Amino acid sequence: MKLNILKDSLNDSIQHVSRAISSRTTIPILSGIKIDVQPDGVTLTASDTEISVQSFIALEKEGTEIIHVETPGSVVLPAKFFTEIIKKLPSSDVTIEVRDNFITWIRSGSAEIQIVGLDPEEYPLLPQLEEQSVVSIPSDLLKTMIRQTTFAVSTSETSPILTGVLWNFSPDRLKLIACDRLRMASREAQIEAGTETGLQNIVIAGKSLNELNKLLPDQNTPIEIVVANNQVLFKIDHILFYTRILDGAYPDTSKLIPQSFQTHLTIDTKKLADAIDRAYLLSREEKTNIVKMTLKDERTVEISSSSSELGKVTEQIDTHELTGDLLSVSFNSKYMLDALKVIDSDFISLCFRGAMQPIIMKPDDHGNMLHLIMPYRTTN
Template identity: 50%
Template structure:
């Protein structure tokens, strides 16, 4: 194999596939990045057997030559060293040449490195996926959906299925749900595609890495589901992820249908007030803030930590309807939910001091956040 390639594009592709390379793998070849050159261009692959990422650099794009293929072939190079080397090369042109015994020469300007490669034939093949259940949506919408749900996945391995986001597709609609059993985030959107109804659980870690790689663009990304894999496919990128096994709990039972107290309020004002109250609450173990309804459409946000002190702040709401209420909750969970909603005004529906409460954007049914209160004595 012998190629001359633009350094910037190489660095970008290496950084993308590096997100799938694990240093803690029992399969030594997976600590490497696979390069494969054919007449059309070069593909780079990284994998940790849960996530596999392939980034493609075409020989030519929009009239610019990105890669000159002198000789086709393939090689696996140690990922960490290769990534550091290409980042620091002096010129924007890089020559990569594989010699006998898999020794690989990397040249740029006056700099020359020799790396010991591994045989690409020993690298695991990417899954072959039939393109039956294929759906599509704009990339920027996908990134928004990931941001609005992923923070609510569980970080505990005691129930592995909760470390992922449940993706349900039915009647042209995608419903994404994440919960750690203390809070829940749900986002709905229309989706185009030719597949049947689907319910899969995509690992939160995979979605987080995918979101980092994708550029903010309205170009479409395709999603293809199989029994145990999902493939996200954009112009020059393939992102495979293993799906989580097990049945995702039926979360519809958690979401209350009626409410006893409804508060409508400016999202930023509430977020900043809770942030201020949490300055003292942070000192205590559980970061609890209390919300109480007052006369004349006011609410009070307060926090008390015996060894530090007390904070109270009143905020004028747009409206309060229903019963009086005092409720305590995690400041962090509430702030995460308000940031994710991304709306100017929020409606909070309470069903009592010890029952889960729901946050929604005013006149926006596509998104919902649910939080369990904290019992304080």
């Protein structure tokens, strides 16, 4: 294997696949990046068994030669050292050559590096997915949907299925749901189902989705999603992102949502978020995060928290609209802030069924998003 490649292109591609490098792998070959050089370009691969990322670099880009292949071939190079040394090479041009025993020579300007490579035959094969179940979704929308739900997954491994986000496909809609027993976030959107009619529901680990989100471009480039038995593949331009589908049945979260409410409140999202943020500062010091919301009258909501050691925070905000019974409810302010942060609308609606019943939050201007927060049972 021998080739010439522009440093910046190689570097970009390494950054992409690095998402799948775990510093704590128990499988030595997976601490490496696999490099495959074919006559038409170079493919880098990295995997931590949960996710695998493949990035392809074509010979040319916009008329500029990126790669000159002398001899095709493959090698696996230790990810950390390879990543760092490529970044710091003195010239914009890099020659990579694999000699006997996978010893790899890297030359750039005056620098000459020999890296002890590993046998690419030992590298696990990526899953071959049958491309029968394909949907397409614009990258920016997908990115937003992931951001608006993934924060709510459970971090506890006691019920592994809740560490994932449910992807609920219906013929022309996709709905993402995350929940951790004390809160729930859901977001849906219209999608083009492509040739596919009955796509199954799948659950993908929140951690994997956070890595995927870093690779998704902010533009509305279409992203193809290929779903197979136990793997799902996201096709992002020249990057392939594979992740495992979590085993197990996701709970039916629709039962959590009350069907009728005593009280409806509409309020300025930012004003509410800022007031809760100040009250959170105090409740965080107490390590409880408990903040209280009191509907004082039709026009006034009071946000407060108190700590016997530190003091008290109180703030009154004007409502936009308030109908139904007045009440007082305490909740985990961190959870409330997480939800408020991902709601992009200027006003939000909160629906209450009582001090001990789930709080429902929705943007005021559309019904594509819903957040649920369980209240705290406090004595006052």
